[in-house]
Amino acid sequence: MTVTDPTMVAGPRKAPPLALGTALWRLLRDIVLLAVAMLGVSWVFREILANATSAVNVEESFTTVIADTMIFTLPFALVIVTALRSRSLLKNRRGLIIGITMLVALAVQTISVGQQALTQTGAYGTQTSVQFTTEQADEGVLVTAIEAGGAAEQAGILVGDVITAIRRDVVDKAALDTAILQSDDGAVLRFRLLRDGEEQQIPVTVTSISGVNTTSIYMGYVALFVTAILALAIPFGWIPYVLLISFLMPLFLGYAWLIIATFSQRTEGLLPVDTTGNFGGLTLDNWSFLSGQMGARNQLDIWGVTLNSAMIAVVMTVIVLLVASMAGYALSRMNFPGRRGFLSMTLILHSFPAVTLLIPIFIVLQNIGHIPLIGDLFGFNTIGGVALIMVAFELPLGIWLMKGFFDGISWDMERSAMIDGATRWRTFFEIILPQIRPGLLALGIFSFLGGWNTYLIPATFMVGTRTSNLPVLIRDLTGEMQPVNWNQVAAVGLYQLIPILLLFVFAQEYLLNIYAGGTKGSS
Amino acid sequence: MQVDIQNLTKKFGNVVAVDSLNLDIKSGEFVAFLGPSGCGKTTTLLMVAGIYKPTDGIMRFGDVVVNQLQPRERNIGMVFQSYALYPHMTAYSNIAYPLKLKGISKNEQNIRVQRVADVMGIGHLLDRRPSQLSGGQQQRVALGRALVKEPDLLLFDEPLSNLDARLRLTMRGEIKHLQRDLGITSIYVTHDQIEALTMADRIAVMNQGKLEAFDTPEGLYERPKTLFIAGFVGNPPMNFVDVEVSQNGAGPVATNNDLKTHFTIDQVEKVLAHKGPVTMGIRPEDIVVDDGSDIRGEVYLVEPLGRDDLIDVRIGDTRMLALSDPKLKIQPGDTVGLRFNPERLQFYDPQTNQSLVW
Ligand SMILES: Nc1ncnc2c1ncn2[C@@H]1O[C@H](COP(=O)(O)OP(=O)(O)OP(=O)(O)O)[C@@H](O)[C@H]1O
Ligand SMILES: [Mg+2]
Secondary structure, X not given: XXXXXXXXXXXXXXXXXXXXXXXXXXXXXXXXXXXXXXXXXXXXXXXXXXXXXXXXXOOHHHHHHHHHXXXXXXXXXXXXXXXXXXXHHHHHOHHHHHHHHHHHHHHHHHHHHHHHHHHOOHHHOEEEEOOEEEEEOOOOEEEEEEOOOOHHHHHOOOOOXXXXXXXXXXXXXXXXXXXXXXXXXXXXXXEEEEEOOEEEEEEEEOEEEEOOOHHHHHHHHHHHXXXXXXXXXXXXXXXXXXXXXXXXXXXXXXXXXXXXXXXXXXXXXXXXXXXXXOEXXXXXXXXXXXXXXXXXXXXXXXXXXXXXXXXXXXXXXXXXXXXXXXXXXXXHHOOOOOHXXXXXXXXXXXXXXXXXXXXXXXXXXXXXXXXXXXXXXXXXXXXXXXXXXXXHHHHHXXXXXXXXXXXXXXXXXXXXXXXXXXXXXXXXXXXXXXHOHHHHHHHHHHHHHHHXXXXXXXXXXXXXXXXXXXXXXXXXXXXXXXXXXXXXXXXXXXXXXXXXXHHHXXXXXXXXXXXXXXXXXXO | OOEEEEEEEEEEOOEEEXXXXXXXXXXXXXXXXXXXXXOOHHHHHHHHHOOOOOOEEEEEEOOEEOOOOOHHHOOEEEXXXXXXXXXXXXXXXXXXXXXXXXXXXXXXXXXXXXXXXXXXXXXXXXXXXXXXXXXXXXXXHHHHHHHOOOOOEEEEEOOOOOOOHHHHHHHHHHHHHHHHHHOXXXXXXXXXXXXXXXXXXXXXXXXXXXXXXXXXXXXXXXXXXXXXXXXXXXXXOOEEEEEEEEEEOOEEEEEOOOOXXXXXXXXHHHHHHOOOOEEEEEOHHHEEEOOOOOEEEEEEEEEEOOOOEEEEEEEOOEXXXXXXXXXXOOOOOOEEEEEEOOOOOEEEOOOXXXXXXX
């Protein structure tokens, strides 16, 4: 065979430079396609998310921020995509390209604003109000001004009235404002108020008023210019990162909001505001649950709840690791009657949704409860019972996972250990287990998180007790009996998140190891 | 230590992996198991090691029947093709592990590991993990681990097949040396016949779970008792031709449609006594290119092997591999004459596949 084949020695040939016309045409085509796509995405984002979240009463301003972010990142994305597709063009005529990109982005923002105006959403969105201004006073919320012809005036509220409660729920200014904001247009709120020292009840019909949020629109245009200028400065190597950051932005913003919200009375987008809507209003009140105080009225055993969560998680982790590793080993390495059946059974069990089994489990727990001694630990309405069920749900997956890891270890390894003089047990603990450490860690983390975050099982099988676990506590906070303090909910949520974050920070190396698919140190 | 294996059989469900094997290995002997892939070499070895329980048969180490003994009670060392080093331990801990399991003191462990490491030339690598060692170094660690507890029996399962050709040659020599110096009875599984032929005192050739032959390398090569051994041992492999044998004026002669050759082996009578066709075998190195010969054929392929050229010659319908001197510059398409060394022919009964001679 000869190696002088000319097609084999010729190097890669440079593509000839594109004619400017062709290049521009391609660029415009990309920009238009992308603009359409981004508009669609931002619209879907705004609508769907807003609808989904309005069902659970999250502030609309938050979703607006996210949707707007999508629009702000659009110019970035445009520059990036065009740059990826015609590098040389961007290199030589960067100014031109940025200019075109900016123009298109401007158009997109304008279209977006127009669409908001048409659909009365976003910057043109409506807000429910009773059209008065208030401030916090000692006895309650003092009405300081009333809009002429507004809802408050029509209902007969006067300046100087002190609102103490809505129906039977005592309110401060924050709770009152929240209650009004979260009411639907036309809803009736029964204010209980003090007028001249006398208690009265006045129903007020909430109306929705539309006002253009000009700040948000201006911000959009400003962001465009900033991004265009930034785009001019982006070195080519950064492009993947910029792209990544653009798409991850909503996620970051979500976390940012979560943290900010827990330290604020209210939030306007990402800005902490006080009850009157001015910047400020930073507070630690949302975290007062840590001292066992929940809002103005409720006592709460937060440490008991935390302990319950931790106990479910720890018990689950320990038992699942122990049982799954041994069962997985047996299934991977030993031959016994019923092995195949057992394997397919675990798979079927794993695919059962927990909900379908609630009633059978209830019966089982009831019966366990009748066994003396054990019943007090693992019966119905005990933490032990919840942990037991969680273990049962986690085990099938765990066993399969472990079996897979054991399958990946060569037989020679344990044969070698046994010839070296180890018993089967020693081989298992000293030779085999250390090699699936990443798997154990993964399963441990999954189990811990599963136990820590579990909601359905404790919510179902720990009824009537005041101390359940954290997720159930959060559900209780969002109950329908009282106005919900979402910032407090966020605080409890963040509190619940802390161990998880710690876990990920410290176990990151191992997790990455697992996801990279390699068992470390295997030869 | 002697190893005596009688009637050893292993079945996996319906598959008979090893079929009533009989072997008698002398103390200090180096025995190679040779055979094509899937013939049951590893299975036999693992039964000797105590990993697999035999379906049938008896194994004795010395005078002790070991069938019921656990691997750890047999005092054996084993080297695997995959090395099977423990990846989470350093080379030192790997080698010390058998000693640790025996409950030997830390001090004594240290002394013995160092000694073995020095013999293996890996003293400077002891604090590395297996993943930080080259294949050859891993191999030495594995060997060290097998040797450190001074086993009565050493088992090797294709220990060199993952190494490159040059290293394989070196390790081959080292293992053989060590084994001879230490005098440890060894069983060495391989499907590389050069390895078996050069290292082993005796070779057990296996085929489809059965023992085909158990003989010295020289015996296997010079006096192959069955058609399988004749074809399996030796590279390039022996040529086989179906012929009729008869006696004519010039002596015994083997003929078929394509060729005719005289033979002068010692056991001529036994061959001539056989009725019907016989299979004649001739090794490529016993064929000389000689243009004076009547056996002529067309060269179909020339494969340079370095010292020789391997030529594939078609004589009518018969194919022959022969070795030729590269200086002859034989090209495909040439017509050459071949002469068979009349003393080196083998004859087999095509019905029983047994040798008519040995
Ligand atoms: N655990 C097992 N279960 C079922 N069949 C097996 C098992 N182990 C080996 N066999 C079968 O037994 C036969 C012998 O296998 P063995 O591993 O001993 O071959 P080998 O001679 O070592 O081959 P190689 O040279 O490829 O390693 C093969 O047919 C194999 O498929
Ligand atoms: Mg094998």
